[in-house]
Amino acid sequence: MKAPKLIFIMMLSMWGLFCSCSVGSHGQRSLEPNGKNDVYQMLYFASLAGSSHNSQPWRVEVYNNSIIRLYADITRALAVVDPDHRELFISLGAFIENLTLSAGSLGYDCKLILADNYSKAKPVAEIVLNKASATPYNLKLIETRMTLRTPFDTNAIKENDVRRLTKPDAERIHFFEASDGEGKFIAQQTIEAYTQQAYNKAAQDELANWLRFSNKEVDAKRDGLTTAGMQITGISGFFVRHFMKPQDSKKESFIKAGIDKTKKQALSCGGWIVITSSGNTVAGWINTGRLYQQIHLTCTELGLGFQPMNQAVEERNYKTQVVKRLGIKDELVFIARVGYVSVVPAPVSPRRSVADFTRFIIR
Numbered sequence: 375m376k377a378p379k380l381i382f383i384m385m386l387s388m389w390g391l392f393c394s395c396s397v398g399s400h401g402q403r404s405l406e407p408n409g410k411n412d413v414y415q416m417l418y419f420a421s422l423a424g425s426s427h428n429s430q431p432w433r434v435e436v437y438n439n440s441i442i443r444l445y446a447d448i449t450r451a452l453a454v455v456d457p458d459h460r461e462l463f464i465s466l467g468a469f470i471e472n473l474t475l476s477a478g479s480l481g482y483d484c485k486l487i488l489a490d491n492y493s494k495a496k497p498v499a500e501i502v503l504n505k506a507s508a509t510p511y512n513l514k515l516i517e518t519r520m521t522l523r524t525p526f527d528t529n530a531i532k533e534n535d536v537r538r539l540t541k542p543d544a545e546r547i548h549f550f551e552a553s554d555g556e557g558k559f560i561a562q563q564t565i566e567a568y569t570q571q572a573y574n575k576a577a578q579d580e581l582a583n584w585l586r587f588s589n590k591e592v593d594a595k596r597d598g599l600t601t602a603g604m605q606i607t608g609i610s611g612f613f614v615r616h617f618m619k620p621q622d623s624k625k626e627s628f629i630k631a632g633i634d635k636t637k638k639q640a641l642s643c644g645g646w647i648v649i650t651s652s653g654n655t656v657a658g659w660i661n662t663g664r665l666y667q668q669i670h671l672t673c674t675e676l677g678l679g680f681q682p683m684n685q686a687v688e689e690r691n692y693k694t695q696v697v698k699r700l701g702i703k704d705e706l707v708f709i710a711r712v713g714y715v716s717v718v719p720a721p722v723s724p725r726r727s728v729a730d731f732t733r734f735i736i737r
């Protein structure tokens with residue numbers, strides 16, 4: 375494509391970046407598990423968990439439909455922004471949380487055995503299923519949970535709602551009002567850390583590898599960040615899908631649009647959720663992932679938008695400053711903004727099918 379035409383298209387795309395109408399975005403998430411057995415259904419719900427860059431870093435073996443072994447798929451790791459694999463294990467923790475919630479709801483007791491350390495050949499977790507009386511959970515919440523990247527209401531979060539969000543672990547889940555000094559500090563550091571990362575060539579390359587612009591690529595890979603998932607909708611979504619390549623995301627205009635969007639996001643929320651862990655261990659990160667998923671599901675129930683914004687954790691110089699300013703004693707592992715929203719759209723981020731990441735073995 376000729377340069378002037380591309381620039382024109384990109385300008386149009388940026389102009390419409392926040393347009394709310396949707397034009398033919400590719401929205402089907404995953405194949406429904408209708409008619410499949412219970413374990414398949416649990417794995418379907420598990421796979422709806424959030425993961426960094428929608429990398430879905432999970433691989434599963436199921437033995438005799440009663441033992442589930444979960445492995446980290448390191449080929450899906452984000453070597454640049456997540457060199458320690460912290461976010462990879464947070465994503466696996468979110469997968470485990472959805473799995474246990476859906477197993478309980480389908481009438482199974484889960485015995486979860488976590489590995490002490492990561493080893494490529496060993497499972498990160500083994501889940502032994504036994505038939506039990508059901509512990510009902512509204513599985514619709516798992517199906518409708520989504521990362522929301524639109525601006526949120528800046529009204530304070532109601533006290534009762536804050537209590538619900540921090541309830542799973544009041545020691546590790548911290549809440550900061552957006553209007554407080556700490557909240558404003560997190561917003562500012564998030565914007566600056568995002569900007570630093572956006573100009574890091576290696577991070578740009580890594581991000582481009584996870585961008586799925588054309589519908590053809592979305593259908594082929596069923597992972598990564600799509601225009602619909604990033605809520606680039608309307609005419610801009612149309613142009614990005616049809617005329618831009620992931621490599622175009624490294625151009626100045628795209629980077630600037632991302633920074634502007636991040637500023638708007640960070641400055642439009644009611645508060646910040648910060649999750650800490652007692653150590654930088656695989657078990658600690660998995661626990662963080664479980665907490666993240668629980669909080670996000672509660673947000674879905676309460677009509678609160680939720681968006682992880684983890685650049686101030688990923689960029690070490692910013693992490694140090696946030697830890698100092700917030701007086702965090704443990705490890706800082708996860709940051710997200712929350713806020714009330716009037717409309718929550720249907721989730722659109724694609725998922726690989728259960729068959730794609732699972733081997734069913736009968737012995």
Ligand SMILES: Cc1cc2nc3c(=O)[nH]c(=O)nc-3n(C[C@H](O)[C@H](O)[C@H](O)COP(=O)(O)O)c2cc1C
Binds near residue numbers: 465598721
């Ligand atoms: C550890 C972790 C870090 C994430 N960091 C960000 C982030 O910095 N910005 C963002 O917009 N989304 C972030 N996400 C959200 C993912 O991009 C999202 O979960 C994924 O694209 C799937 O979309 P869904 O949550 O709507 O299903 C993060 C998710 C996880 C688990």
